[in-house]
Amino acid sequence: MRMMVVVFVAVVLGTLVAPVGALAADTPPEIALSIEQKKFQPAEVKVKAGAPFVLVITNKGTAAAEFESKDLRTEKVVPAGKTVKVRIRALKPGTYAFFDDFNKETTGRIVAE
Numbered sequence: 769m770r771m772m773v774v775v776f777v778a779v780v781l782g783t784l785v786a787p788v789g790a791l792a793a794d795t796p797p798e799i800a801l802s803i804e805q806k807k808f809q810p811a812e813v814k815v816k817a818g819a820p821f822v823l824v825i826t827n828k829g830t831a832a833a834e835f836e837s838k839d840l841r842t843e844k845v846v847p848a849g850k851t852v853k854v855r856i857r858a859l860k861p862g863t864y865a866f867f868d869d870f871n872k873e874t875t876g877r878i879v880a881e
Contacts, residue, residue, distance in 0.1 A: 796820040796855070801876075803835075803846065803868060804828040808876035817861040817880040826851040833874070837866035840878075 801823050802809045815821050827833050827846040835854060836843040844854050859880035868874035 796822050798822045798824045798853070800824050800826070801835075802826045802828055803833045803874065806868075806871055806874050808866075808868075808874060811876045813876070813878045815856075815859065815878060815880050818858050820858045821856050823854045823856060824851060825854060832870060834869035835866060836869040837864060837878075839864040840866070843869065 796819070799813055799815065799821055801813060803825065806829075813823070823835070825835050825844070825846050827848055827850055830848050832848055833846045834843055835846060835852075840856060840859075842854060842856070844852055846852050856878075859878070861880050864878040864880065866876050866878065
């Protein structure tokens with residue numbers, strides 16, 4: 769009887785722990801991107817093609833900015849002095865432009881390889 773309880777507990781714990789490990793493996797990488805003095809830093813971000821990722825965008829300026837990409841079909845306002853996260857789907861190999869919609873001269877690109 770005691771052996772059956774031990775086996776039961778092991779099975780239950782194993783099924784509870786397995787999904788947590790699977791979630792950790794599925795967590796997309798985070799890539800830091802900042803906006804400072806009307807420039808993206810870095811201006812070019814290289815990512816692995818076919819794998820989703822998260823841009824962690826920090827606006828170090830004193831005015832709001834808007835990360836926008838027509839290629840990626842995404843936009844996100846980044847308040848002054850704040851950080852936001854933008855999840856990007858898995859991309860095919862290629863180059864994807866982005867810009868600050870509030871200051872269109874502030875540009876950058878993502879290169880998926």
